Amino acid sequence: MPSDTDLNKQSPYKEILSPVSSLKGVGKVITRELQKRGVQTVYDLLYILPRSYQDRRKFIPIHKIKSGDAALIKAKIMEIKRLRFRYRPVLEMLVGNEYGIISARWIGAIQHLYRFKKGDNIILYGRFRASPKKMLETYHPEIIKDGNEYEIGRILPVYPEIGGISQRRIRRIMMDAISRFIPNFEDPLPAMIREPRRFLELGAAIKEVHFPSESRLEDLRIRRSPAHRRLIFDEFFMLQLTLALKRSRTSRQRGIRFEIQGIQELYNFLPFKLTGSQASVIHEIITDMSRPFPMNRLLQGDVGCGKTVIALMAAWLAVRNGYQAAFMAPTQLLAEQHYLSTLDLTQKMNLRVALLTSGMSNRANEVRDGVKKGTIDILIGTHALIQESVKFHKLGLVIIDEQHRFGVAQRAILKQKGTRPDVLTMTATPIPRTLGLTLYGDLDISVIDGLPPGRKPIQTKLFHERDRGKVYEILRKEIERGRQAYIVYPLIEESGKMDLKDATNMAEKLRDIFPDFHIALIHGKMPLDQRKGIMEKFKKGLTDILVSTTVIEVGINIINATIMVIENAER
The missing domain is CATH 3.40.50.300 (P-loop containing nucleotide triphosphate hydrolases)
Incomplete structure (x- = not known):
């Protein structure tokens, strides 16, 4: 069998995973700026996609340029003026040809422009507007110098701002990366998937998205080019693959199997009768908790639909089986509301509940001690729950309200305070079913799709x-x-x-x-x-x-x- 080293040598990704510093023109300063953006390798760099594109395929006659247009022009310097604007130096060039004259201005650092003189030919790219002098003007247009001919006669990418690195420098670095690493890049997507969908090979798609040769400009700008379609497919494919693998691993893990005998006792505590939707959701949750695998369920429903009561019912089942529950909310006020609004019900359920937030300096140690000893059944709080000093006696259920307000790492820390606890996340944000399946494919989704009887629909009005x-x-x-x-x-x-x-x-x-x-x-x-x-x-x-x-x-x-x-x- 080949060793790990041999496998690494054989990997089609080995070269493209080279450090970004291996590229021409990438020194220590640029490496540091790229690393701030999370770019460590050539592969990372190639996935910094252009945010827009400039059409430099042909020169535009001055008389055909409209106010608001971006255009490439070739003209002669007719006059150079050095001015001042609010104590800052300004250089104005009047440039023109047989089609007309325009004003080009640069404000601030203009020393690099002093080498130009009247009569020189110049190539400019910029966005133009009508001036009070009834001629077109442009501010800080890009000058295409000799030796940069690759910047004309084509569609050029415009990249996101990266630590002050110029667009010209980023393009040169990208060109080096593509010319050196893309020709030998092996597409991980089999032809049997690519060909029926008419997808470009991955290497060709990466090259085309950075330096287009065949794509329509409008398709590039709205991310509908063949190159974009291939990269978008890959992103969704990898997301779904990751979620499927995560779901597969979770389903194979051994979790807590909660006993549900006598569950009818739970319904006797409620001060109201559950709606059909609420009853259906609690049945799904209880069924999950009775299985030997960790529950990982998202509960979606509007404010006031009964999510908190449903969560408390799940917590009661965990406590009845000898476990504790953690209930984390994104804000201190919301955590306090959950605590205060559920006190009556938790007392009926004989649940010992405590609140822990960052603003509780007085009772915090007492609460943490109770959680560690197991004298507190349910701990409600904010990010304070994930502090290292919070140790649970036997955590069996994690409830996270408004789960999108917490990072992946924060949710993971809370889960790690127990041994593969069940997880119930909640949100009041409406999630379309198809989007929910895409983004939360590793979760089972329950929806409370109705409000309690007598609750009127919300009216929203906009006033000036x-x-x-x-x-x-x-x-x-x-x-x-x-x-x-x-x-x-x-x-x-x-x-x-x-x-x-x-x-x-x-x-x-x-x-x-x-x-x-x-x-x-x-x-x-x-x-x-x-x-x-x-x-x-x-x-x-x-x-x-x-x-x-x-x-x-x-x-x-x-x-x-x-x-x-x-x-x-x-x-």
């Missing part, structure tokens, strides 16, 4: 600033009916950098506008106990309008709050 009076009138009428309202702002305090309304100042103005209503302010910089008190008053109906920042952005559920005004919603 000039209609602010109408918005306040709607607020007034709703509160006079005994309801409550949120008003959400993008900032806590006024900012000199952004022209946006802030919660602190607007709370004072709103008290003048609505003197008969009780208005409270809440934001993430307040101490935990103060926020708890404010939310508790709002929950009890003692506050009419809660002015907040986006600290309440996900999952906050106060049934009597029937209206939410979001200022600067585009933010």
Whole structure:
């Protein structure tokens, strides 16, 4: 049998996995900048794809250029002027030919332009606009020098910004990589898959996407060229292959097999009857937990549909089998809400629940000690749950709310605090079925697709600033009916950098506008106990309008709050 070394020598990827520093023109500085972008090898570099393309296939006569066009022109320098603009040097060239004259300007570092003189021929590429002088002008056009003829007569790539490396330098490095490594590159995708779909070979696709020769410019710009189609297919194919392998490994792992006898007792704790959709979802979860393999399920449903109750039912089953559950939420306020809103139900279920967030300096050690000793059944919290100091006695179920708000590594750390625990992730973000299967192919997906009886559908309306009076009138009428309202702002305090309304100042103005209503302010910089008190008053109906920042952005559920005004919603 060949050794690992022999296999490595035989690998079609061996050469293309060479360090990026092996390329011509890539010294220490450029290597460092590329590494900041995650580029370690030639292979990594080739997958930094152009963000756009420039059409330099032919020179455009000046009289045919329209304002807003990007064009390649060849002309003679008619006049050179050295000017100043706001204390900065400016060099202006008037260049022209038999078709007309344009103004080209460079501001700032212009020393490299001093070598040009009146009468010189020059090739420029830039974007042009109409000037007040009734001629076209362009700022900082690119000058194509002698020896750079490869930059004309073709479509050129434009790459993302990489640490100040010029486009010209990146193109030269790419050309070296393609000429040296692509000719011998072996396509990992078999011909039996490629040919029926008319896919380019991978090497040809990489070359074509960087330096197009046959593709239509519009297809390149909208990522619909044959080269892009091949690379897009590969990306989805590798994603699906990775998810399939991950799912296969998970299904072969030995997990916790929870006993579900006496499960009917669980339903007796609920203060309401489950909807058909809720009952179906909890059945799927319980079935998963009864199997000897780790559960890996995503639960999707709108705010207020009952996801938290479903999660608690799963936690009850874990605790009943002698295990603990961890419930991680993305924000401190949401974690606090989960804790406070479930206290009544968890007490009925005889579950010992604790809260752990970064703002709990006083009781944190006591909570961590209880989790380690097993005297706490369910730990609800934020990122604080993944701290090294948090050690579970016997973690059997991990619940992650708004799972897309956490990184892969953060979710993995929490799972590693148990021995192959079951995992239930939740989201209120609607996910189309096909997209869900694509992105979450390693997960089983459950959907609560209906709201509890009597819950009305949400209406969303957009108002212009000039209609602010109408918005306040709607607020007034709703509160006079005994309801409550949120008003959400993008900032806590006024900012000199952004022209946006802030919660602190607007709370004072709103008290003048609505003197008969009780208005409270809440934001993430307040101490935990103060926020708890404010939310508790709002929950009890003692506050009419809660002015907040986006600290309440996900999952906050106060049934009597029937209206939410979001200022600067585009933010």
